[in-house]
Amino acid sequence: MVCFALAASFVGAYCDTPLRAQETVPAQEKPSAAPQQEKVRAERYEIDVRFEPERGFLHAKARVTLRASQFVEAIEFELNPRLQILEVTDGQGRKLDFTRSGRIGSPKLLVRLVEPCGAEQGTTLTFVYEGTLVPRPMDYITKDGILLRDESRWYPAVDISAFTKNKILISVPSNWGAITSGQMLGSIGYGLGASFTWETARPVSSRSILGVPRITKGFQCSPKPVQEQGFQRIRMGSACAFDLGEESGSKIAAKAQNILEFYGKNIAQYGDSQLRIHQAFPGARGAIGYSAPGFLVVSEDLVKWHNYPGYAPEFLPHEVAHQWFPIEVTIAREEDGWLAESVAEYLAWRYLREKDLAAARTMVARAMRDALAPELLRPLSEGLKLFREGNEVAYPALYQRGMLVWRTLETVIDRERVDAALREYYKRYAGRSASIADFRKICEELSGRDLGWFFDYYINGMQIPEITIRRVAAGAPNEYAGEIVVKNVPADYQVRVEMRIETASGSVSHSVATHGEVTPFTVTVPGPVQRVVVDPDQRILRWTEAARRNRKQRELLAKADMVAYGSTPIQPDRTELVRAIHAYREAITEDPENLAGNNQQIRFVLGQLENRRGRLENASVEFRLAIALASLAPMETDFYRAWAHVYLAKIAQKRGDAAGARREAGAGLTMKSPALETLVAWPGSGGRETTAEQELRRLAR
Numbered sequence: 001m002v003c004f005a006l007a008a009s010f011v012g013a014y015c016d017t018p019l020r021a022q023e024t025v026p027a028q029e030k031p032s033a034a035p036q037q038e039k040v041r042a043e044r045y046e047i048d049v050r051f052e053p054e055r056g057f058l059h060a061k062a063r064v065t066l067r068a069s070q071f072v073e074a075i076e077f078e079l080n081p082r083l084q085i086l087e088v089t090d091g092q093g094r095k096l097d098f099t100r101s102g103r104i105g106s107p108k109l110l111v112r113l114v115e116p117c118g119a120e121q122g123t124t125l126t127f128v129y130e131g132t133l134v135p136r137p138m139d140y141i142t143k144d145g146i147l148l149r150d151e152s153r154w155y156p157a158v159d160i161s162a163f164t165k166n167k168i169l170i171s172v173p174s175n176w177g178a179i180t181s182g183q184m185l186g187s188i189g190y191g192l193g194a195s196f197t198w199e200t201a202r203p204v205s206s207r208s209i210l211g212v213p214r215i216t217k218g219f220q221c222s223p224k225p226v227q228e229q230g231f232q233r234i235r236m237g238s239a240c241a242f243d244l245g246e247e248s249g250s251k252i253a254a255k256a257q258n259i260l261e262f263y264g265k266n267i268a269q270y271g272d273s274q275l276r277i278h279q280a281f282p283g284a285r286g287a288i289g290y291s292a293p294g295f296l297v298v299s300e301d302l303v304k305w306h307n308y309p310g311y312a313p314e315f316l317p318h319e320v321a322h323q324w325f326p327i328e329v330t331i332a333r334e335e336d337g338w339l340a341e342s343v344a345e346y347l348a349w350r351y352l353r354e355k356d357l358a359a360a361r362t363m364v365a366r367a368m369r370d371a372l373a374p375e376l377l378r379p380l381s382e383g384l385k386l387f388r389e390g391n392e393v394a395y396p397a398l399y400q401r402g403m404l405v406w407r408t409l410e411t412v413i414d415r416e417r418v419d420a421a422l423r424e425y426y427k428r429y430a431g432r433s434a435s436i437a438d439f440r441k442i443c444e445e446l447s448g449r450d451l452g453w454f455f456d457y458y459i460n461g462m463q464i465p466e467i468t469i470r471r472v473a474a475g476a477p478n479e480y481a482g483e484i485v486v487k488n489v490p491a492d493y494q495v496r497v498e499m500r501i502e503t504a505s506g507s508v509s510h511s512v513a514t515h516g517e518v519t520p521f522t523v524t525v526p527g528p529v530q531r532v533v534v535d536p537d538q539r540i541l542r543w544t545e546a547a548r549r550n551r552k553q554r555e556l557l558a559k560a561d562m563v564a565y566g567s568t569p570i571q572p573d574r575t576e577l578v579r580a581i582h583a584y585r586e587a588i589t590e591d592p593e594n595l596a597g598n599n600q601q602i603r604f605v606l607g608q609l610e611n612r613r614g615r616l617e618n619a620s621v622e623f624r625l626a627i628a629l630a631s632l633a634p635m636e637t638d639f640y641r642a643w644a645h646v647y648l649a650k651i652a653q654k655r656g657d658a659a660g661a662r663r664e665a666g667a668g669l670t671m672k673s674p675a676l677e678t679l680v681a682w683p684g685s686g687g688r689e690t691t692a693e694q695e696l697r698r699l700a701r
């Protein structure tokens with residue numbers, strides 16, 4: 001359980017499975033042998049893979065065609081160390097020597113060629129291997145399903161995000177289906193087994209595969225397939241949902257298709273004939289997804305709650321954006337992760353801005369607060385490496401701050417040029433890898449400006465600007481004169497700052513392109529100025545009052561959280577409880593207007609602390625406030641409301657008010673929110689996990 005510290009770690013929908021806890025994109029951890037990548041590249045794979053899901057076992061024969069640009073005598077591959085290599089042979093059928101890395105857990109593997117391979121020469125190696133893989137959240141072979149991403153290293157690779165043409169034959173038990181990128185050439189059933197052959201028409205950046213048992217629920221496409229002489233022809237650019245059920249499938253397919261169209265208009269036509277959507281991650285809770293060329297897998301909760309307002313609205317647009325970035329334009333290095341995760345998050349925001357403005361605003365408000373919550377901000381240039389330190393580090397940096405940097409770029413070169421830059425980036429690099437430097441070059445070409453300062457400051461740097469407005473004496477009575485003051489920035493920092501000047505006779509919008517630290521401006525106003533709001537749409541990544549208050553509250557509560565949420569089995573004593581209550585009350589006074597949106601959570605925790613101290617009346621007051629307040633995330637709001645009802649029902653019970661307890665529990669149950677299903681182990685429960693729904697049902701009886 002890591003949901004306790006204020007705000008930043010409570011990401012999105014679930015306490016126990018933060019939004020996209022395990023979501024990653026293909027093509028990340030590339031083999032470290034970068035110099036070799038330039039020497040040898042894979043061009044084609046022909047793989048026969050057979051699964052025994054009950055045993056977590058796979059047996060494979062992989063033929064990989066490679067091209068060397070220089071003279072090589074040995075080739076370094078990566079293959080999951082759990083897979084035992086039975087044989088490696090070359091194009092002439094000669095057995096080759098190979099050595100696996102001596103380091104435990106290392107996937108590295110060196111294959112020595114019989115005769116050296118010269119420049120621009122091709123060679124074909126065939127690997128026969130088998131083994132049992134340990135199931136992991138994102139890569140698993142189990143009786144309930146199979147997902148092997150490129151990152152699982154289930155096939156020998158010199159570069160797991162290489163663009164290759166593939167023909168993959170997947171054998172699974174007879175009542176299963178198997179999917180990978182490309183088109184299905186055919187399927188055959190044989191006794192207890194079935195096999196599916198897939199082939200790509202063009203090089204793709206992934207060899208991830210999916211196996212699903214019990215394919216019975218049919219499929220739904222948007223737009224609907226054309227009926228042609230007794231068979232259904234799926235139209236180009238369709239989104240099709242498989243086995244998600246008639247209603248969910250239709251709706252999810254329609255939404256995905258709408259997103260495909262949106263990006264098609266804004267970036268480039270979708271490159272695949274259709275986007276297939278399947279369910280995966282059996283048994284996992286929360287919003288989890290994974291995108292591969294031409295297909296997308298989502299978790300059960302995403303299917304179940306796809307229609308619930310406020311449940312992970314950015315999720316599907318984020319995943320679909322990956323079909324362009326980084327699936328079609330892969331990233332050159334992990335350090336270029338801003339062009340994978342941050343851009344997907346930015347595009348998801350762009351989509352929501354058109355289709356669900358409230359969700360788009362919430363997404364930005366949360367990011368403006370949480371991106372600056374970590375004590376130590378990490379440079380975005382660390383890219384996908386940030387994932388190694390867990391989601392608590394990667395999410396606020398790469399998703400939230402990264403997205404805000406994209407928005408800030410709009411205020412530097414304008415939104416139309418950001419769109420044009422993304423279109424050009426795709427056009428220039430589709431089917432290849434590219435870097436942040438490549439993207440910067442395009443932005444500079446389009447804007448005719450040197451943008452070195454922007455990328456240095458926002459991608460490599462860790463500083464955050466402070467932007468304020470200082471009023472100065474105006475020359476005329478109908479004029480407002482001021483200076484925009486920008487701090488913590490280099491001399492060449494330039495952004496367009498919007499402002500809303502509120503007067504007694506209406507408000508005026510104005511924008512100023514800043515130069516350096518102080519930029520004077522004057523605006524004609526219709527009446528006496530009452531208030532000036534800087535950057536009202538929060539377009540610039542900068543310090544805001546909400547972010548500052550959030551930080552202060554977190555500092556204040558760092559110690560008190562140990563008492564409130566400490567995982568130690570030892571009960572805090574009275575003094576400790578009282579001290580924690582004081583700290584929480586002080587945190588409320590730090591933000592009386594609830595700009596940071598933390599007060600609901602704080603009231604809830606206060607209720608818990610008072611309850612533990614035996615002050616039931618105080619506790620009730622706090623829980624009532626928690627029900628009345630809202631946070632910056634709809635699912636978080638629901639979560640605290642539901643649990644406040646649980647506590648209030650328990651308090652009623654303690655007082656012998658059975659009817660009151662039932663009433664309170666009933667009020668909680670009417671919420672019917674996904675948040676009612678969030679598993680949580682509260683302090684003092686001895687680590688027992690439960691959901692608000694389970695508790696409410698029990699109390700309603």
Ligand SMILES: [Zn+2]
Pocket residue numbers: 023024025318319322340341344
């Ligand atoms: Zn992603």
